[in-house]
Amino acid sequence: NAGVTQxxxxxxxxxxxxxxxxxxxxMNHEYMSWYRQDPGMGLxxxxxxxxxxxxxxxxxxxxxxxxxxxxxxxxxxxxSAAPSQTSVYFCASSLTGADTQYFGPGTRLTVL
Amino acid sequence: DQQVKQNSPSLSVQEGRISILNCDYTNSMFxxxxxxxxxxxxxxxxxxxxxxxxxxNEDGRFTVFLNKSAKHLSLxxxxxxxxxxxxxxxxxxxxxxxAGSYQLTFGKGTKLxxxx
Numbered sequence: 216n217a218g219v220t221q222x223x224x225x226x227x228x229x230x231x232x233x234x235x236x237x238x239x240x241x242m243n244h245e246y247m248s249w250y251r252q253d254p255g256m257g258l259x260x261x262x263x264x265x266x267x268x269x270x271x272x273x274x275x276x277x278x279x280x281x282x283x284x285x286x287x288x289x290x291x292x293x294x295s296a297a298p299s300q301t302s303v304y305f306c307a308s309s310l311t312g313a314d315t316q317y318f319g320p321g322t323r324l325t326v327l
Numbered sequence: 328d329q330q331v332k333q334n335s336p337s338l339s340v341q342e343g344r345i346s347i348l349n350c351d352y353t354n355s356m357f358x359x360x361x362x363x364x365x366x367x368x369x370x371x372x373x374x375x376x377x378x379x380x381x382x383x384n385e386d387g388r389f390t391v392f393l394n395k396s397a398k399h400l401s402l403x404x405x406x407x408x409x410x411x412x413x414x415x416x417x418x419x420x421x422x423x424x425x426a427g428s429y430q431l432t433f434g435k436g437t438k439l440x441x442x443x
Contacts, residue, residue, distance in 0.1 A: 257416060257433040305370050318370030
């Protein structure tokens with residue numbers, strides 16, 4: 216099993232550009248989440264999904280869209296990147312509960 | 328308003344001694360608590376958890392204590408090893424384990440350095 220994979224590892228965008236951060240898991244987990252980690256801020260939940268076709272907002276959803284068309288994939292879309300979205304983004308998945316939540320290696324995004 | 332607080336940004340401990348990492352929370356609805364460990368350039372990894380119906384949970388060298396009345400939990404690592412050097416995040420959920428408990432609120436983290 217590859218676990219949770221994220222691509223790309225690094226990305227630099229200009230203000231206003233759009234992009235999609237990819238996340239995939241091969242553990243047949245129902246629950247998937249996106250977090251961002253900023254210096255001195257810990258991890259904050261952006262969006263989450265409890266299964267294919269179902270998504271919901273977390274603590275900091277503004278500026279981000281998600282969809283969950285398959286169990287395996289949970290992409291995060293930035294529609295118009297802003298410097299405030301410069302961060303490290305982590306995707307996570309779990310089967311039934313938070314104690315088995317597995318995190319991907321992260322995507323470091325810089326918006327100029 | 329920060330609902331999960333880790334007031335010590337960093338902690339240094341000698342190898343073989345005890346490391347104690349602290350976490351306070353303000354939301355009385357939190358029902359399930361977890362500790363995650365994070366190495367640089369990697370995602371967090373689950374370490375240990377505790378339900379609000381317990382006051383202690385142990386797993387090898389790691390023990391988590393929960394004081395609900397004080398809204399305080401702590402992670403004890405005994406004995407500390409150099410490989411334990413990492414950032415430790417405290418997290419909390421308003422749901423019991425397995426029932427929506429993936430909705431986590433994280434603290435800012437404490438960087439532990441274990442000195443050989």
